[in-house]
Amino acid sequence: MKKSRILSFLTLLIFSVQGSLAQTVTPEFLQYRNSKWVDSVMNTLNLEEKIGQLIMVAAWSNKGEKHKKEILKLVEEQKIGGLIFFQGDAASQVNLMNDYQEVSKVPLLGAIDAEWGLGMRLDNTISYPFQMALGAIQDEELIYDLGKEVARQIKLSGLHVNFAPVVDVNNNAANPVINFRSFGEDKQNVAVKSIAYMKGMQDHMVFTTAKHFPGHGDTDTDSHYALPQINHPVERLDSLELYPFKRLIEAGVGGVMVAHLNIPALDASGVPSTLSRAIITDLLKERMNFNGLIVTDAMNMKGVTNGNLPGVVDKDAILAGNDLLEFTEDVPKAISEIKNAVALKLISQAEIDEKVRKILAVKQWVGLNNYAPIKKKQVEKNINSPHAAQLYEQLVEASLTVLKNDNNVLPLKELEVLKIASVAVGAKKKTVFQKSLSLYTEVEHFQLPADADSSAIKQLQEDLKKYNLVIAGIHDDSKFPRNTMKFSDAVADFIADVSAAPNSIISFFKNPYVIDKLEGVEHASALLLTYQDSEMTQRKAAELIFGGIGAHGRLPVSIGEKFRAGEGLDVNGGIRLSYSVPEAVGMNSEVLERGIDSLMQQAMQMKATPGGQVLVAKDQKIVFFKAYGAHVYHDTTVVERTDLYDLASVTKIAATMPALMKLYDEEKFRLDQTLADHLKDFRRSNKEDIPYRDILTHQAGFQPWIPFWKEMYRNNGSLKWWTIQQDSSARYPVKIAENMYLHRNYHKKIRKAIKRSELRGKKEYVYSDFFFILAPWIVENITDQDFEKYLQREFYEPLGATTLVFNPSQSFSPADIVPTENDFFFRNKLIHGSVHDEGAILLGGISGHAGLFSNANDLAKLMQMYLNGGTYGGRRYLTQETMKEFTRTQFPENGNRRALGFDKPNLVFKGVSNNTAKGATATSFGHTGFTGTMVWMDPEHKLLYIFLSNRVSPSRENNRLSSLNTRTQVQQVLYDALLLPAEE
Incomplete structure (x- = not known):
């Protein structure tokens, strides 16, 4: 003592x-x-x-x-x-x-x-x-x-x-x-x-x-x-x-x-x-x-x-x-x-x-x-309040630490040149990290268990040779991020090999000290540290890799001689959509979820639609994204957020308009030009002098539509012999349905019918598909390129919008595509995997007025680019001036609310029959579609709204979605959620 x-x-x-x-x-x-x-x-x-x-x-x-x-x-x-x-x-x-x-x-x-x-x-x-x-x-x-x-x-x-x-x-x-x-x-x-x-x-x-x-x-x-x-x-x-x-x-x-x-x-x-x-x-x-x-x-x-x-x-x-x-x-x-x-x-x-x-x-x-x-x-x-969830997300985002970023590989850009594979090391099934990566672009996923043997690794290495970028997630199988490692020697060697590859990204979900126990991890092109393995860290790591969010964390401990405490690189984000909670953008999650859920339940109970997808983004953050119901009534196939819907007329702003606006930027397409400038067969027609500005605002005097498919039938109800055959051939290559193949030149009849159609006498707003049916030929005439390939190369691929496609059955499983109508008057079958619109299917499923399919997440990328004034993912697609010109009301003096190709709110609010929610501002724009779709953007609130459904199931006669006003009521919930402060 x-x-x-x-x-x-x-x-x-x-x-x-x-x-x-x-x-x-x-x-x-x-x-x-x-x-x-x-x-x-x-x-x-x-x-x-x-x-x-x-x-x-x-x-x-x-x-x-x-x-x-x-x-x-x-x-x-x-x-x-x-x-x-x-x-x-x-x-x-x-x-x-x-x-x-x-x-x-x-x-x-x-x-x-x-x-x-x-x-x-x-x-x-x-x-x-x-x-x-x-x-x-x-x-x-x-x-x-x-x-x-x-x-x-x-x-x-x-x-x-x-x-x-x-x-x-x-x-x-x-x-x-x-x-x-x-x-x-x-x-x-x-x-x-x-x-x-x-x-x-x-x-x-x-x-x-x-x-x-x-x-x-x-x-x-x-x-x-x-x-x-x-x-x-x-x-x-x-x-x-x-x-x-x-x-x-x-x-x-x-x-x-x-x-x-x-x-x-x-x-x-x-x-x-x-x-x-x-x-x-x-x-x-x-x-x-x-x-x-x-x-x-x-x-x-x-x-x-x-x-x-x-x-x-x-x-x-x-x-x-x-x-x-x-x-x-x-x-x-x-x-x-x-x-x-x-x-x-x-x-x-x-x-x-x-x-x-x-x-x-x-x-x-x-x-x-x-x-x-x-x-x-x-x-x-x-x-578990919304504020509590928001804070959790903020803390995870703020903690993300980038220790390597050679050549600024993060955030990823130029997606169209990347062929990406992800490997979940230490996992036996697809991880949240991998699913989150797929939200941004096409990624092929592999899993490598912690105890994998050399033969499994050899096969994986062979598979990875097809890709020019490998993203490896290093996972922890314990509740806590212990300073331990359970990888077999073969798995540890694989991590070292991947890290040494010229183009590799390692997202480390384990305790940082473990990096010192793995040889070669520090040589990866990019090394991201999340400190622990959770759904949130996995989601946020994926968002960081693609630039939805940034990283500003600093390493709080030294990792042997590899990295010292205090190290960390700033990576700027905000170039793509991220995924967050409503409170992060000043919206009330309870109002948003309760309002949308109840309206969707009402629509499904009233059989206005079997199901749907609803997406809400604000400030380039997706804060609400849900799938509802089933593919069709009385079906066990539930709608997933990854499922594709027929966009119907939303195709106009998702296919025709991006192409035309880009060509307008390049001064290859002018609003004072006419159809005759790009389609020779329209010269000397009654439409040769009508400027595109009038056409795109639907005040050119065109007829609303022509039921082209009816021209294929005789008076007795049988098909004209030369239009349809049961088997495909060089002369009949256009598939309408099983055992229905259309003549290769039938598109000429469609063009001729539009050309010869009479004009309405008065210059007033009347919605018409005519120009948008012709639009692909106009684009191809100007670019000398296939319309679909042009869109893929210039927009969809660099955006990472991999489900934004025509004819989805060619590249997606039927289980991933939501059916539309039981067609008993033309195709005589359930329409599943092909476009619902008859005019579009007669054109091979590729048109400027209908034909596109997508899920809400991929469609949001294109729409967010519009909302951003023409930029997304660190790339400018369209000039801001063009976006402003094409999305403003052109002729209010004519009582015409329309912008160029885009719809706008009614000039005077019409109550329940209005085309948008009351809260939508005058600067907002978007479009609706016949199959039960709606896309709307509001620049004043930086607000994006996507509603996808198949209300035409089982029949187009079902108009309950419109009578219930579901789409615009759901849209109003967004504005209600903005007005109410979030609770802490």
């Missing part, structure tokens, strides 16, 4: 030489130590009851009635001061805490280990990123916001204390217990992040404890199972391990949790720090001037229980200077031992009273002096 006291004196002397602490903020709760409420409670407690206040017992909300009775007994008989909750669920925890409070003489202090949020302990709650990931974030305000949000959730769950943050400096890569729980190895970063997290919680009335004093970061032993020894000299401990604790004490942290550690330089006796008066009283309280609440680490851990009896060890912890005992195993024995210590004058009654007053002051600070039962209603819903 004498030697220990000498060492303690030397420690104090060294600290004195090194300088004193800066101005320290007194913990706020201490103002209540001598309050009227605390005095009143103290006057009701005898010595045993006071000692009981120093004890916090472990409780679970998933252990049933027997456990509940055990806790109730401890609360009633031993008058314990608090409970620390472990596994269970929030609703059960609230109910139990209310029950326990009801029988407690003094309100109970409720605590939890929620280092990364309630999800650390409770089911169905959010787990935020681990502290190592948070250490990569460069915005401390986000860490503060996390503290604020965790405080909100803890209070909702009936508790008052978070045993967090972890302020250990993790400078030992082999640390088995701190590691990813630490903000990193840089003491300044650890301190700053810890203070931000602490203040976020304490500013919102949740008590916090900095742990694990005096620093658990540099050990390879887990104190849960043994007593770790830290052999650094005092100078090193003072300058590094103790540094974050000093800073938090200066900042006013309420509590400090003491670890179970053997630190000879601070106490040569070998006792755990939890039981060391030299460490707790001499160092923490006297030298470091901490007068807040001192809490033990769990008193059931082997690091303190080995060689120490229950109860006795609790007494020793109190004698050492601790105020609150966490996870006492034998409460009656602990109370008895501490009471005896008072009797033996090992500790004074005044010292016990001072500790009790601190605990009661904490209780008053958190509001327990005015205790009221916690509200039980919708606990989990309130905890």
Whole structure:
């Protein structure tokens, strides 16, 4: 003991030489130590009851009635001061805490280990990123916001204390217990992040404890199972391990949790720090001037229980200077031992009273002096609020760290020249990461299990030779990102080979320390670190790779000699769509989801459509994207978000208009030109002098339509012999349906019918398909290129819009294409995989007025390009001036609302019969389609809306979708969601 006291004196002397602490903020709760409420409670407690206040017992909300009775007994008989909750669920925890409070003489202090949020302990709650990931974030305000949000959730769950943050400096890569729980190895970063997290919680009335004093970061032993020894000299401990604790004490942290550690330089006796008066009283309280609440680490851990009896060890912890005992195993024995210590004058009654007053002051600070039962209603819903989800997403995005980016390969551009394969290493099925990559372009996916043998790897390597870019996701199969690796030698060699390839991207979903155990990963063209493996990190990694979001994280720990703490490259994002929550763009998710879901359910119940897809994007973030219903009525094939729909007349703005606007930019197409300038057969027709500006605004006097297919029939109902044959041939190559092949020259009859059609006498708005049927020939005449190939090369392929196609059955499985109508008057079959429009199918399925198919996600890429003023993915497709010209109303003086090819809101709102929602602004534009589709863009709100359905199933006679006004009602929900503030 004498030697220990000498060492303690030397420690104090060294600290004195090194300088004193800066101005320290007194913990706020201490103002209540001598309050009227605390005095009143103290006057009701005898010595045993006071000692009981120093004890916090472990409780679970998933252990049933027997456990509940055990806790109730401890609360009633031993008058314990608090409970620390472990596994269970929030609703059960609230109910139990209310029950326990009801029988407690003094309100109970409720605590939890929620280092990364309630999800650390409770089911169905959010787990935020681990502290190592948070250490990569460069915005401390986000860490503060996390503290604020965790405080909100803890209070909702009936508790008052978070045993967090972890302020250990993790400078030992082999640390088995701190590691990813630490903000990193840089003491300044650890301190700053810890203070931000602490203040976020304490500013919102949740008590916090900095742990694990005096620093658990540099050990390879887990104190849960043994007593770790830290052999650094005092100078090193003072300058590094103790540094974050000093800073938090200066900042006013309420509590400090003491670890179970053997630190000879601070106490040569070998006792755990939890039981060391030299460490707790001499160092923490006297030298470091901490007068807040001192809490033990769990008193059931082997690091303190080995060689120490229950109860006795609790007494020793109190004698050492601790105020609150966490996870006492034998409460009656602990109370008895501490009471005896008072009797033996090992500790004074005044010292016990001072500790009790601190605990009661904490209780008053958190509001327990005015205790009221916690509200039980919708606990989990309130905890898992939209704001909570948004914050989670923000934290993950902000933590992403790019360690390599040779030649700025990230974000990917020029998608049309890339043939991409992804490999999920450590996975046996397609991962969320791989599915998320496919949202951006065509990617072929492979999986490589962690124990794959050389033969499987050899086959994979052969398969990968067909691709010029390989994206490898390195996955972790454990719940926590441990510093371990379970890959076979062959898999590790494969990772090295992929990394050495000229064009490789590695997304590392494991603990960063593992990079040091894999040879060659650092040689990849791009190396992205996410710190942990979750659905969110996988989604965000894919978004980063394609430029939906950027990366600004910095590595919080060193990885051997490969990368040093602080390294990281900025990668700018925002060039493509990303996927987020409505609150991220100022929309109310509850209004959005409830409104759209109810309208879609109504439409399906009323048989207005069997199903559909609805997509909402704002500020280039897709914040709502759902698939509803089935492919057809009474079908088990549910609609997936990847399924293709017939776009019908949306083809006009998704095929004809991008081509014409590009040619307009290139001065190859002018609005004062006419059909006669590009189609020779229209010279000397009644349409040769009508300018395109009139034609594109539907005021050229064209007839609305011609039922071309009817011209194929005789009066007796039989087909004219030369138009259709049952078998395909060189003369009959155009497939209409099975056993229906059209003559190769029938398109000439269509052109001739349009050419010879009479004009309407008045120059007024009358919607017509005629020009758009002719448009592909006009484009081909100008470009000397096939219309479909031109669109693919100039727009769809570089956009990554791989499902935006004509004749989808040629490249997609029928299971991925939603059928349309049961055609009983022309094709006599269910139309599935080919265009619904009769005019378009007579043209081989490729036309400028109908024929395109797509899912909502790929269609959104083209529409977002429009909304961006002609840019997307880092490329300019159209000039901003052209976009403005083609999307403005051209002839309002004629009562014509139309833009050039695009539809616009009615000049005067017409109520339920309006063509758009009331909220749509005058600058908005879009189009609708006969099959039940609608696409609309609003530049003022940067808002994109896509509605895809097959309302013509089973018959086009079904007009319920229009009579219900479903499409525009859904659109109005978007504006309603904008008007209402999101709840926090």
